[in-house]
Amino acid sequence: MNYQLQLPEKIIFGRGTRKQLASVLPHGPVLFVTGTHFAARVETEFLPDLAGRPCRIVSGIHPEPPLDDVERVRQAAREINATAIVGIGGGSAMDCAKAAAALLPESGTVADYFYGKKKISGRGAFFAALPTTAGTGAEITSNAVLSDPGTGLKQSLRHASMFAKVAIVDPELTYDCPPAVTAASGFDALTQAIESYISRNANTFSKLLALQAARNILPFLPVAVDEGAARHEARDLIAEGSMLAAMAFAQSGLGAVHGIGHPAGAVLHVPHGVCCAILLPTVLRWNLPSCREQLGELSAALIGQTPEVLIQMLEGTRRMLKLPSNFRSYGLKPEHFAFIVENCRSGSMKSNPRDLSDKEVAAILEELL
Ligand SMILES: [Fe+2]
Known part of the structure; x- marks a missing residue:
């Protein structure tokens, strides 16, 4: 390697x-x-x-x-x-x-x-x-x-x-960040950790960092968003997790959440972190047949469970953070699909564990209407 x-x-x-x-x-x-x-x-x-x-x-x-x-x-x-x-x-x-x-x-x-x-x-x-x-x-x-x-x-x-x-x-510097921004940007960092871990270009170094990033972020993001007394310690962990996730994906690249998320966010004016939250569980289900081993390894290390349980847990965390589960409120319509499909072929799509055809990208968007 x-x-x-x-x-x-x-x-x-x-x-x-x-x-x-x-x-x-x-x-x-x-x-x-x-x-x-x-x-x-x-x-x-x-x-x-x-x-x-x-x-x-x-x-x-x-x-x-x-x-x-x-x-x-x-x-x-x-x-x-x-x-x-x-x-x-x-x-x-x-x-x-x-x-x-x-x-x-x-x-x-x-x-x-x-x-x-x-x-x-x-x-x-x-x-x-x-x-x-x-x-x-x-x-x-x-x-x-x-x-x-x-x-x-x-x-x-x-x-x-x-x-x-x-x-x-x-x-x-992050202590005054409003809860909604903390939630969305933290979900971006979590997405970056997970996409890096299952990336086609992941390596030993990037996987170690991505795993630790996810360990810092997944359990502590709801605490960081909450206004409670423990939020400063939690925000320290999220800040470190975000940094580690970036150190990981700077080596491995990202995946289809970022590939599809960029044009979708641009055309629908969705903040990037919110886009990640909407797309991550659905894209992971699509990716699963091509990365069962990698996502299985990550799920086991993180929560001692299967990838299916991890995906459910991500949906639960998203709900807890009051982030949306589809693009409905942003006005996604089938007529937007062509622009998103045409503009999603960035480097992120190339490191995604599964090759997704234009039809499959449209099918993913269909699930998020
Ligand atoms: Fe991102």
Whole structure:
């Protein structure tokens, strides 16, 4: 069995580790990229540690960052001659910062690279990532999910040089995350752990990480979402689980939940984590004939039960978290199937344990109407 491991240069995990950011950044101006809600916190918590350095904050990054947001961040970084771009937020803020860092020295538009007209050289700026939600794993991976609202296309910009130089996973940053966001992003992380474990490209290293990620997340996600006293300890575990799941799928790739979830989410405007929650049990049932051994192994290690029981347990967890079980409320109609089928053939579908024909993808969607 041959494999190679690709991860950020440095990964720092633990409560309070965000205070280490200033010490790991290179000299020079710093551009912070964050969501609307977190901008004030960047100003009070991070800028004082960088006193004396030119800094700027770009906030208001949209979900599945549109190309214009990346252009805006890249422009701001050029204006201050940034030597580092720091993404602090959910997957969108981190991905936007990651793409802008990769494209900082490049000529042409962001769209040139999104549509493959030009190739990324790998000479991008220093990029650091700090997640404030536990789920996407964008701090660990080398791709940035972007969208073009003009064409409705959502896909990854990807290059081996796009791994963060430093990923700082401080669970305290997730403590204020609203319950609904914690539930959806946690389900994304759980999906990523399971899809990684049963991926065609899984290896010893990725499976160990994926199993531990699922162990951290499955039993503790309802506790993390609850407002009870135990939620901080639970959120520490979810933050670590999300990081481990991303370290796993950065090696193994994902599966059909992500393959189908991206175009479905784009066309129906479903948040990514919610999409994962809707699709995971159904896709696992479809995959089961092709991955009984792998899913059996995972189920036995996790809950001492069969894959069928694990899938039922995932449905129960989804119910407990008040996440939907189909796309009905998002208006899925048979007329959407063609777009989803046409746009689902990403790398995730290639690592899915079962080859799914266009007809089979449509049949999966049929079950979720
Ligand atoms: Fe995901």
